Amino acid sequence: MSRNRASSLAAVAELAGVxxxxxxxxxxxxxxxxxxxxxxxxxxxxxxxxxxxxVAAALRRGMSRMIGLVLPDITNPFYSAIADGVADxxxxxxxxxxLCVSHDDPxxxxxxxxxxxxxxxxxxxxxxxxxxxxxLATLRSVGTHLVLxxxxxERDEGCSVAIDDVLGGRIAAHHLLATRGPRLALVNGARSxxxxxxxxxxxRKALRQSGVDPDGMIEVTVDDMTIEEGRRAxxxxxxxxxxxxxxxxxxxxxxxxxxxxxxxxxxxxxxxAVVGYGDLALATEGPLGLTTVEQPKxxxxxxxxxxxxxxxxxxxLAGAQHQHSATLFQPxxxxxxxxxxx
Amino acid sequence: MSRNRASSLAAVAELAGVxxxxxxxxxxxxxxxxxxxxxxxxxxxxxxxxxxxxVAAALRRGMSRMIGLVLPDITNPFYSAIADGVADxxxxxxxxxxLCVSHDDPxxxxxxxxxxxxxxxxxxxxxxxxxxxxxLATLRSVGTHLVLxxxxxERDEGCSVAIDDVLGGRIAAHHLLATRGPRLALVNGARSxxxxxxxxxxxRKALRQSGVDPDGMIEVTVDDMTIEEGRRAxxxxxxxxxxxxxxxxxxxxxxxxxxxxxxxxxxxxxxxAVVGYGDLALATEGPLGLTTVEQPKxxxxxxxxxxxxxxxxxxxLAGAQHQHSATLFQPxxxxxxxxxxx
DNA sequence: CTCGTCAATTTAATCGTTACAATTGAATGG
DNA sequence: CCATTCAATTGTAACGATTAAATTGACGAG
Numbered sequence: 001m002s003r004n005r006a007s008s009l010a011a012v013a014e015l016a017g018v019x020x021x022x023x024x025x026x027x028x029x030x031x032x033x034x035x036x037x038x039x040x041x042x043x044x045x046x047x048x049x050x051x052x053x054x055v056a057a058a059l060r061r062g063m064s065r066m067i068g069l070v071l072p073d074i075t076n077p078f079y080s081a082i083a084d085g086v087a088d089x090x091x092x093x094x095x096x097x098x099l100c101v102s103h104d105d106p107x108x109x110x111x112x113x114x115x116x117x118x119x120x121x122x123x124x125x126x127x128x129x130x131x132x133x134x135x136l137a138t139l140r141s142v143g144t145h146l147v148l149x150x151x152x153x154e155r156d157e158g159c160s161v162a163i164d165d166v167l168g169g170r171i172a173a174h175h176l177l178a179t180r181g182p183r184l185a186l187v188n189g190a191r192s193x194x195x196x197x198x199x200x201x202x203x204r205k206a207l208r209q210s211g212v213d214p215d216g217m218i219e220v221t222v223d224d225m226t227i228e229e230g231r232r233a234x235x236x237x238x239x240x241x242x243x244x245x246x247x248x249x250x251x252x253x254x255x256x257x258x259x260x261x262x263x264x265x266x267x268x269x270x271x272x273a274v275v276g277y278g279d280l281a282l283a284t285e286g287p288l289g290l291t292t293v294e295q296p297k298x299x300x301x302x303x304x305x306x307x308x309x310x311x312x313x314x315x316x317l318a319g320a321q322h323q324h325s326a327t328l329f330q331p332x333x334x335x336x337x338x339x340x341x342x
Numbered sequence: 343m344s345r346n347r348a349s350s351l352a353a354v355a356e357l358a359g360v361x362x363x364x365x366x367x368x369x370x371x372x373x374x375x376x377x378x379x380x381x382x383x384x385x386x387x388x389x390x391x392x393x394x395x396x397v398a399a400a401l402r403r404g405m406s407r408m409i410g411l412v413l414p415d416i417t418n419p420f421y422s423a424i425a426d427g428v429a430d431x432x433x434x435x436x437x438x439x440x441l442c443v444s445h446d447d448p449x450x451x452x453x454x455x456x457x458x459x460x461x462x463x464x465x466x467x468x469x470x471x472x473x474x475x476x477x478l479a480t481l482r483s484v485g486t487h488l489v490l491x492x493x494x495x496e497r498d499e500g501c502s503v504a505i506d507d508v509l510g511g512r513i514a515a516h517h518l519l520a521t522r523g524p525r526l527a528l529v530n531g532a533r534s535x536x537x538x539x540x541x542x543x544x545x546r547k548a549l550r551q552s553g554v555d556p557d558g559m560i561e562v563t564v565d566d567m568t569i570e571e572g573r574r575a576x577x578x579x580x581x582x583x584x585x586x587x588x589x590x591x592x593x594x595x596x597x598x599x600x601x602x603x604x605x606x607x608x609x610x611x612x613x614x615a616v617v618g619y620g621d622l623a624l625a626t627e628g629p630l631g632l633t634t635v636e637q638p639k640x641x642x643x644x645x646x647x648x649x650x651x652x653x654x655x656x657x658x659l660a661g662a663q664h665q666h667s668a669t670l671f672q673p674x675x676x677x678x679x680x681x682x683x684x
Numbered sequence: 685c686t687c688g689t690c691a692a693t694t695t696a697a698t699c700g701t702t703a704c705a706a707t708t709g710a711a712t713g714g
Numbered sequence: 715c716c717a718t719t720c721a722a723t724t725g726t727a728a729c730g731a732t733t734a735a736a737t738t739g740a741c742g743a744g
Contacts, residue, residue, distance in 0.1 A: 056730035087443040099441040101429040118396040398700035
């Protein structure tokens with residue numbers, strides 16, 4: 001088992017017959033080194049199998065090329081799609097991604113923040129739940145930048161990227177109104193969940209814009225946003241006379257509602273149209289393709305990285321102060337069988 | 343925007359009126375420092391909001407507390423479950439996880455290896471596809487340890503953890519044989535895929551062990567292991583007389599087969615039983631719960647971390663050489679509606 | 685021939701920890 | 715009372731890079 005030899009700039013410098021400074025320059029700013037020297041350095045580096053230590057570089061520079069990604073659950077497709085975007089973008093920018101799964105546990109989350117601070121991560125992308133300003137203090141204190149994901153930042157918490165849930169709700173409801181008429185139902189999770197509340201608000205807005213009284217919308221609220229709860233909601237809704245369309249605030253509920261309605265002899269989409277939210281794999285896996293609101297998850301992750309990189313760059317240019325910004329992405333409707341067009 | 347002050351052991355040392363060495367000891371090996379001193383150091387550290395630099399520590403120690411996780415696709419539930427296990431275990435051991443998504447691209451994979459080598463990661467957990475020994479050389483050369491995940495290591499490639507696909511196939515086929523009799527069909531992906539080949543081998547073994555000629559098993563091979571291809575296979579299989587059970591080498595295929603059979607008026611499970619593989623969300627999301635082979639994905643990730651940690655520990659104890667090991671986990675059958683018990 | 689200019693390179697000072705060897709007292713034992 | 719031992723602490727040399735400032739020549743202008 002070979003131990004790690006051959007390392008160090010110094011060894012390369014010696015072999016190439018130049019100083020370490022020149023080697024460093026040849027590697028990092030090739031343009032300021034004479035071509036002949038540069039080649040000699042490269043050759044020496046190759047010959048020695050030199051692997052630069054970004055650890056040493058990080059120490060000297062005061063920050064490592066590492067981006068923290070803190071999210072509640074990597075097995076959740078919404079988050080793993082974000083992670084995918086983050087990984088791709090970080091890769092392009094030559095940053096590493098430190099994955100931290102908080103499992104909705106504030107203790108863990110805090111531990112992760114400390115870890116990132118200790119690693120002198122250049123920044124952290126946080127999908128918060130428990131992101132009270134106080135927790136973020138540790139990170140800030142060592143100069144770690146912050147980008148909030150899937151939530152709009154307040155005051156000067158930092159940059160943020162999110163998806164417009166109100167618009168998503170509006171789009172969904174609008175589609176149902178336009179294709180089926182005003183007699184709609186909403187199957188939603190607890191309104192204490194911000195996303196649920198916003199999607200509902202969007203749906204009501206759509207109704208109002210069409211001159212329909214939003215209070216006329218049938219609302220079913222479930223505790224767990226699961227297929228089974230959706231099915232039960234579907235069964236209940238089957239009894240509603242003249243029901244034209246159902247908007248469910250996630251795809252699990254929508255799948256369940258379709259199933260529940262079918263059990264009661266109500267056909268989807270012939271009798272009732274159903275729209276889901278999220279565009280999970282689930283939406284295409286069922287026997288009936290689900291019309292649903294798609295979220296640019298991958299882009300969310302990507303943009304978060306870009307904002308972070310921008311923020312770091314801004315800071316390095318001593319001059320300009322960085323201006324935090326919040327980006328709100330627009331979801332879009334994917335029309336499938338459960339609520340076809342026109 | 344506050345820059346990062348308050349750092350450094352030295353500051354803490356000064357405030358506590360001791361040397362930096364003592365501060366370092368108080369923090370890392372509290373037991374060798376007198377209690378009074380220790381308290382004084384802690385107090386000083388707290389007062390200054392001291393955040394240790396694991397970067398500097400890593401430089402000094404020659405390795406960082408960072409584990410690389412290289413996998414083909416984080417949005418794939420199989421891999422994200424592994425990642426979840428890795429994240430949990432790493433968290434417990436106070437290691438960081440550097441997420442690298444290779445997207446089946448050797449160029450990217452190589453770049454990731456280089457990145458990890460430069461970061462002086464303590465080790466890498468690699469879910470290979472493209473892991474030819476040559477690629478791993480860079481990592482090895484800087485002393486980065488390696489654990490192969492979802493594949494058995496050869497020779498001295500390193501430790502490895504995997505799941506016994508042959509056994510999984512055997513379990514699935516055995517269940518069908520025991521509950522339905524010998525007239526089985528197999529719906530499989532390309533046999534060039536190791537997992538597919540192994541699951542098939544297991545199924546044939548089960549037949550043989552029951553005294554049935556494995557060549558009598560109907561085999562349908564598909565290019566893409568998707569629901570749609572499964573459906574087509576199901577439609578075709580509906581024509582087979584006396585068909586008792588179908589083993590599909592993933593859950594997408596199984597879902598499709600159930601659908602295809604149903605379309606042709608064959609009822610599952612009354613007329614034909616269907617078993618899938620993987621226990622994805624899909625298995626519980628459909629109208630009919632899928633009997634399927636469950637893989638301990640989370641445990642796979644966890645164990646990979648443990649092996650790595652063990653390997654590092656072994657190496658530190660100058661004495662003993664580390665003995666690489668391969669762990670093969672056993673999958674198990676989850677019985678649901680598509681192929682009920684007895 | 686001298687001086688300034690400029691590109692190429694080197695010198696040397698960090699960055700924040702760790703760990704080895706050396707030091708300091710105080711306590712123990714003969 | 716001196717010699718040991720031992721626990722607690724300290725001085726200091728790395729670890730491997732980056733970078734500001736200094737140095738070196740070479741060259742053209744005056």
